[in-house]
Amino acid sequence: MKGAIKHLFGNEYDSDGFRTCSITGLEVHESVENHVKLFALTAVVAMAIGGAFAITVAGTRWELLSLLPEDGYYTHLSMHAWNILIFWMVFMEIAVLYVGGPMVLGRRLPLTKVAKAGWVIMVAGAVGVNYSIWTATESGGEAPLLTAYVPLDIPWLFYATAVLFLLGATVAALPFFVTIWKEKRGAPNKTLPLVVFGAFITSIIAVEAILGGIAAFGYALIWRLGIIESVNAGLYRQLYWIVGHGTQQINLLAMITVWYFLTHVVGGAVVASEKVSRSAFILYLFFINLGAAHHLMVDPGLSAGWRIFNTSYAFYGAAFASMIHAFAIPAGLEAGRRQRGLGGGLFGWLTSAPWKSPVFSSTIFSIILFGFVGGITGVLMGQMQLNMTWHNTYATVGHFHGTVALGTTLAFWGLLFFAIKTMFRRDYASGVLASAIPYLYAATMGLAVLMMMYIGILYGVPRRISSVVENVPGSEFSLSAAEPLFFILGPATLLAVLTGALFVLVAVGSLLFGDRLGDGDDGGLLPEKGLRTDGGSVHAIEMRGTFTLCLIFLATFVALYALNWFLLVQVWQIGA
């Protein structure tokens, strides 16, 4: 066991603890690399646990199987939600911060003891949350689900350990902030590389989210402990969604940072325009967390003006930013590859790309599916009136599986496939399986997400319920018209989970049994003609392929927007 762990953390470094990465050319310090591995491996454990619960959740929602009774279903759903949406994501995001900060800047990780303490607190918090979810109903309470809405009877231990986890994440992020501070103190006039800049903005968004989470769970905790007598459900919802959605905004920014990183190192992308991409990150900084309000669109007690301003991220400032990245990232790839003479015509730069590399295909599927599926639907469901038809339906579940399960998960898998070769210095245990995984997952999860949306919007099937399609207990009514679609959704979801299991198998197998890559071996990751181009002005290079793709994206957006509004205006008259 000890040998296996040593083997995972055993690269060769020079006397100062640095080594030169054979792919990126970065000077990587042992302290950074080992902590990235620690957080990333922990994230994979959380993903495996949460993914295992996806089987019982999906197998219950497919009422043909009805795997769990109502009692167990909410417990399993809570385990799935917390382990995937929170623990898998946040552990990975700490790893992303360490990559995006000290690793890219070629620095040591400062405060390594603080980083380790952060990890210990996060693990203790995560174990506590898992324990309190698992035992909630035994003690007569209710499973919390992701939201732990007051005044449900949810154990105080759940709120306490959730706060602990968030505090741990804050502690773990400190070494990143210190890195940025040291870097800027040393050279105040130097510009941070784009990836570092993206990671820095991510970390600020994360602090905002975490503060909201501590406020929300702390508020519920003191109520559960009897320190305050009553609790305000509406106030809790406002506080909760700062972290409930804020964490998903961290995912978004971390993912976009990873997109810039991976399209560059395996596809040869350049930055199409530093000014434009950085401005988009700044727009996120100011506006993206306002969007958390889209969870409160059909809540009582909030004025229409407040809802419209916030849900639109102030006149769609953050949606505009996302559309900027939607152009900038493929444009960087197009320009970088055209500069190298890789592929002509409209899409030659794309078709000639390394599609067999799971790092590349994961990244590109993440970009496309996040944009077309997760991003568009996020804006649609966030419109105050359209939200009436989306709120708490299965379509909502479709939306955040489009963002998190498809977009962010694929991007992070890409990063892990990259880390297996670059940081663990192992070849894939099976190159064929590694290449196939992004395709299998994108296809099966993509299909599942589309079905969730159809089922939610066209049949009004709610989320978070174990039985409603075949029968609503105690009622002659049911939503059985939606049943045929579950014959697509059920198998697609289960296949997606199996693909996730295959990913874990290939990743762990590679770490344990993959061939060791020799010094200087790039593992076939580097783009043709090297990582760096000969130079020249990027702005003058053709970006018509990207422009065409973006126009297709816009046409899809407009069509789905019109369709959703068409469906809404069929409904009876509502509202003052």
Added chain:
Amino acid sequence: MGGPLDEPDGNWWDNPVNRRESIWLGIAGAWSLAIFGWMSGFTRFGDQNPIGQTYEVDPDAYQQRVAAYKEEADETEEGRLLPPGDSVYVGGRRFDWDGLPVVLEAGREYDIHLGAYDVQHGFSVRPEENLSKQINLQVFPGNEWVVPMTFEEPGTYRVICNEFCGRGHNSMSGHFVVEEA
């Protein structure tokens, strides 16, 4: 050069932006403003807005209000309430909808009062015959939300709870009937 891992060269802020990227910025900006304008404008010219007066009310007081309303209402032979005026009261509680079933007249505007007695619930409504015409509103204890609604099409409308409200949430459903006046 020009990679996202490198410090950008020189005065990068003044580097020109590709023509197509500039055009895309214009398109994306215009679309952002357009969808904001539509959402905002729809509150003035549209017929489906989740907007209504909210009152803070103690959950017990709201329950009494619903009880008083039920007392005043007539009942049909099938045990459905006939609202005494334009106000219809619905109270979410684990695990049924107090105040339902009720009979409404098609084409008449009602003030639907929504509230909850215990925990959060989801007021999810659709006509039995057309599941895609569905809307969902959040209700929680401490608030009485008055949302005007006019149902043009007669038929049975089904209400289910779509916010997790504890074990038993599955069975929380109700209905109302819209009849020609």
